[in-house]
Amino acid sequence: MRFSPRAQGLVAALVTVTIWTAFIVIARASAQRTLTPFDIAFLRIVGASLVLLPWGWWIVRHRTAAPAGTVATSSLAGLSPLPLRTTVQLGLFGGVVYALLAYSGFFYAPATHASVLMPGSLPLWTALLAALLLAERITPARATGLALIVAGDVLVGGRSLLAAFDGGDVWKGDLLFMGAASCWATYSVLARRHGVGAVHATIAITALACTVYVPMYALLAALQLAGSQLAQAPWSEILFQMVFQGVGSVVISGITFTRMIQHYGPVRSTMITALVPGLSAIGAVWLLGEPLHWNLGAGLLLVTLGIFFGVLGSRRSTTPPTPTAASGQTNA
Template identity: 80%
Template sequence: MRFSPRAMGLLAAVVTVTIWTGFIVIARASAQRTLTPLDIALLRITGASLVLLPWGWWMVRRRVQALGTSAPPSSLAGISPLPLRTTALLGLFGGLLYALLAYAGFFHAPATHASVLMPGSLPLWTALLAAWLLRDHITPLRAAGLALIVAGDLLVGGRSLLAAFSGGDVWKGDLLFMLAAACWATYSVLARRHAVDAVQATIAITAFACLVYAPAYALLIALGAVTSHLAQAPWTEIAFQMAFQGGGSVVVSGIAFTRMIQHFGPVRSTMITALVPGLSAMGAVLFLGEPMHWSLVAGLLLVTAGILVGVLRASPAPTTPASTAPRRAVP
């Protein structure tokens, strides 16, 4: 059965929103079980590596066979299809720091906060970094959208900062969520600056994270510097984390987001992903029993409105995969 381009675009949109929403709810639920943030990050990288590293090796090998010495440069023993400097730069922010900061945040703050502060603040960081590094112009309408996002973030994070004076540590998670969003925005802007393809970038950051993080993790465990709960966790939990965090959040979500942009364009795609903060917040309330304070509701509405105002500045236009792929944002 062959599906129409519209059906494929709609399917890709549903898959993207579902995985992004599930990432926030499942990551918070995982923080209340056996594994540590470092364990979950390892399983995310391992699960993605099982798919993407053979893919990267095959991609590089096919290019060499077809183009010979004129093939684009690769790195990491032919696993990454990008040059070493680009691989390391993108891998640091998109492969390592994002995962470590995000998973650590879920051990301090609820998923309702993550739903606002991670996907919600991503357009803010991306716009600011793009204006600095890419000289993108921030229009008055986009500036208004960014102001709404800042106001929403302050409503959510401000409550945690006030609670810090009474000994609360939710603000630590809020700060980690904001830093995680900033890291992914940095990766996205750098990917646009270097004009890399989304699939190649995903393979490259996974290869870098695997070859850097896995040995460092093992060394820290051997030295007793960090504690691992992998030995205590049931195999079903380990297999699920590898499948969802690695296979789902990295591989499937990356391909689906790229496909969605190919059909809907970057503007309408951003409007579609504006559903994620609200859906993930409702999921946290329904499935995790988290409370929904008035400040959280107000912040959620402001952030969602800010995203919509920011993308409504232009009419949607179809784009090619190579030009739109770097705009992607995987959870």
């Protein structure tokens, strides 16, 4: 049974928004259980590696051999389909550092903050980096959207920074969320700059994370320097994190987002993913019992409006985003 392109695009959009929303809620819930941020990042990488590394090996082995004297088009013993320099750049920002910052943030700040400061601020960082590295013009409509996003972020994070004087730790999570968003934006812009497709980029960042982070984590855990709680966690929790964080957040959402881009285009896809901040905030309030203070609600509204203005700015831009550029924002 074959589905129509419209049905495939609709299913891809639903799956992408669902996984991106669930990522925020589940990551916060996971922070209140057994595993540490280092453990969750490890399980994310292992889960994704079980699927993507054989895929990358197959892609490299079935390529036409490069002529002698040319730059190698694969690296890491044939696990990454990209050159080593590109693999390292994408892997550090989109794989290792992003995961550590994002998961660490949930141990300090609630999911409602992550809803605004991660997917909400991603267009801000991406636009600024694209202007700096790709010489993209920021249109007046996009500038208005970025200003609204900044205002929303200040409403959310400003209260946490003020609470720091009373000994609160939420501001640490807010800064980690902003750092994670900036890392993912850097990965997205670098993927566009190198002209890398979503599948190859996702395989490359997983290959680097597996070859760099996994051995380092194993060594530090064996020496009891990483504060790992992996041995104390139940198998059900370990397997769930491997499946959802690795296979779901990395592999499935990467593929479905790319398929959504192919059907709806980058502008309409961005409008669809603008649902994520609101849905994840509602999920955090409903499922985790988190309070939705007035500043969070106002910040969420400003960020959502900012994303829509940014989409309008992209539509009127003389250099509209390509599917490759948009596919750089595949991961939760």
